[in-house]
Amino acid sequence: MTRERLIHLCWAVASLLVMAIAIGPGVNNFVVAMMGDAITVDYPWLLESGRAVIARGGLPGTDIFSWTHGEEEWVQYQWLFEVGLAGIVDLIGIDWMIRLFMLLVVAIYLLIPLFGGVPRRVPYVLTVTIGAIALIVITINMSIRPGLMTTLFLLIQYVTLAKMRRGELFHGGFAIIGVMYLLWGNIHMGVILGIISLVLMLAGDFLEKGGFRRFEPADPDIEGQPLAPAVYLAIIGLAFAASLINPYGLHIYERIIDVSAQASHTANVDELQALNMQWVQGQLLMLLVGGFMVALTFSRRALTAQEIMHLVLFTAMGMFAARLVLWPALFFVLILPKALHHVWTDMKSRRSSLHPMLGAAEEFRTMIVAMVVLFGVVMTLAIPHNLAPQRMGLCEELMPGLAKIADLRRLEDRMFNDPTSGSCLLLVDPKARVFIDPRFDFYGGDFLAEAAAAMRMERDWREVLDRWGADSVIMRKAWPVIAALDRAEDYEKLFDDGVIAFYRRREGG
Template sequence: MSIFASYPARPAAPPAPLALWVGAGVYALFVMAGNHLLIDPDTMWQITIGRWILDHGAVPTVDVYSFTMRGQPWISTQWLAQTAYAAAYALAGWTGPVVLASICIAATYALLARYLARHFSETTALVLVAAALALTVPHLLARPHVLALPVMVAWVSGLVGAADRRGAPSFRLLPLMALWANLHGGFVLGLALVFPLAVDAVWNGQASQRRSLALRWAAFGLAALAASCATPYGWNSLLASRKILALGEALPLIMEWRPADFSRPGSLEICLLSGVGLALYRGISLPPLRIVLLLGMLHMALSQTRSLETFALLVPLFIASPLARQIGGPGDDAKRGIAPPRLLVAAMAVALFAGTVAWASLVRFQPHMRGSPVAAVTELKKLNVSRVFNDYDFGGYLIANGVAPFIDGRTELYGEKFFVDHNAASGLMKPENLFRLLDQYSIEATLLRTESAATTLLDHMDGWHKIYTDDIATIHLRKSGAVHTVEPAVSPQAK
């Protein structure tokens, strides 16, 4: 007898209205809260790169934005998403990216609801969808990863469905991998999941069919690997993930790569405690490989907050079939497989379109500028300087406004040492780093957060003059003839 629990045969498709209503509701929610999608300043430089791709009819292979890494090899594994955002922006201003991101978010949760309704009652499916939405809301922004989320759910649900049936995935899934590889670098996770789900399917398959099943999964895995290389960069898109993983000490310094924070109650803690409580109350058990997958996703979510959306969206897919056998499956209505009337679908699409147009005429969608150095960059441009030492978070705004940054959000381009040195310099963990970088790169001006330690030091440092400051950013201009030394003269009085 297999040590793995057997899975029930895949039930008939449920009535689509659940997925339809979930998709419509999520779309309306995010369009109405559209400016939430634009709170990340990275959206601006993503659109800038997308416009460059459209203007040049090519994808970037070297850096053309910073002055520190200009000409160095760099590829954009998110080129298709960046192009889509740029085209949407060109078509409808900031309403375009908001609507595009909202459509993809809605599609993601509609696909999740559709899959879960095959295994659970509509009430249970909605609870799981609501939990996933609560976990991912902070990460749902108009950035490339959002456009890849529905592709991820469709891909993984196809793999899990094949494993549940003790069969092999359909080769019709391969275009999804090719699309994912052009939208976002997270496609590597989709490739990595092929192996554990293949083991799950083969181990639980009939002994007489295991060899054949293993070969079919192996063929699919190789085909998926080939499909992931169907990008303008070929297999370099696959290798690009190594640069992210090689960032080492730099990763914990980036907000979205930091581990989960349980110092105050949050959605992740509530969901985890609820899950543990349900398992203890109902005596729920999972097959070993599904436990491994669940724990792997949980480890990623705990060690880096940017993985929270993969945990929220994929774990329900992994556990749906074995969990349904223990807490109950779909009701009789869900087994009828009644499709929604086409008239209903058309009417809902028309209503959402009309609502979007009406809402966009009343609400002005625009990026959240509260933390962006808008006024400071305006003043900076008047100085006609080309070598500016900037705060890491300001890099994207500088790119979007035609100013070459010292550093920006493309951390894989700059590398671990460069990023860590910059962080230690701007935070004065190592003041000598600041002096060295200012000298090494012949910095003409600095654009740093007003409250940063480096800004305070520059106020007193020989050779630098504060020419602009506000609540967000401060500009220091290097005085003509100033000499940078390892230990520059520091005045006790602000200049």
């Protein structure tokens, strides 16, 4: 064996070890987190919304879940996700639905970037390590919700445009974008993020194609050529037009603007608060930002203008609102490995002592696939033994009590409830009508703030209940208003299991 071959194999083995170390904790931490967090309090109303659309054969015109807003128009802008969720759950069950969800997320952040999303000349060790870090970062907010599909569509769009720049796609790229936005406009309001990403690509390629910013990649073989502005304008026009083929047309964009402007709504939703840098997810995101800063020192050799714009804008969004961290994590996986590859290649061109290989050799591709597949099989076999106790997430501990409360409730009850109880109740009593549930953008910031203030005892809870004509209360025991209800002589406690309680106003009270 030659010295060159020995060094080559040493690099490859070291890279495989790094990847094994990264994949293990990264995927394992993600799977463990999702055993309790894949199902959120949004899941019940998303599921029942889909079932309602299937049963009716069309979208309901007004709200079907609350007695407080039952006559108001309900813009079901993510109806296709809800129908798909209901169909899949009813077909394969919730346990296999969670497995399918986990597999899709691992594919988005690890497998697709590893086997095509990132150019194959980029060392696997970079893509796998950054992908594994991203899988931990996204545990802040990843769950079975429509935002998952926005993540998938952002990935498809970014990879499609990269192939168009390299001349591997053109008309096929237009077809992919058209079909994708047709679906996206019926699945999630995150469709606006796709348009924003296209605009960033247009701006970045315009700067480089027009000579305003020079990009001289250290490894030009993995880069394409900037697309003409006319091509981008055609793509953006196609994307926007396709997204309008939905039951509400342009109204979905009006809805996006309206929801974004609800400052009081934002203030009452935990996951819309700024990312807490004391959390390990926030610290790992800063680690990725550190890698970005390293690449910026070689910016003209490592990063295109549109790549810089994507990382800056989406990272700022993720730090401003923790819910949005899914998308900077995605772009770090797609951009940072390639940028660091350019940095390494540039360093090699200046220092001949650096070995030309960083990462596993091409011949180890089969081994990597086998390693990932084996890990996936082991986790799939292990999941059933750990999943059942936490299957329904935050709803799990409430469901025994809610099932008993459902037997005590009267059809005509006008109950006051917290959002979590309101949504979880649908799992045991789909026909129940609630005061509020987690569809905060539907209820509006003022109504949410009023309900939250009453539950926190920040305003007169009796005044709120009397004004709305509520005659019963279903409330988790953690809310401060519980102590007041226990003291209230005109309310009778009918159920209390230490987790959730049910009260009804006494006759004449």
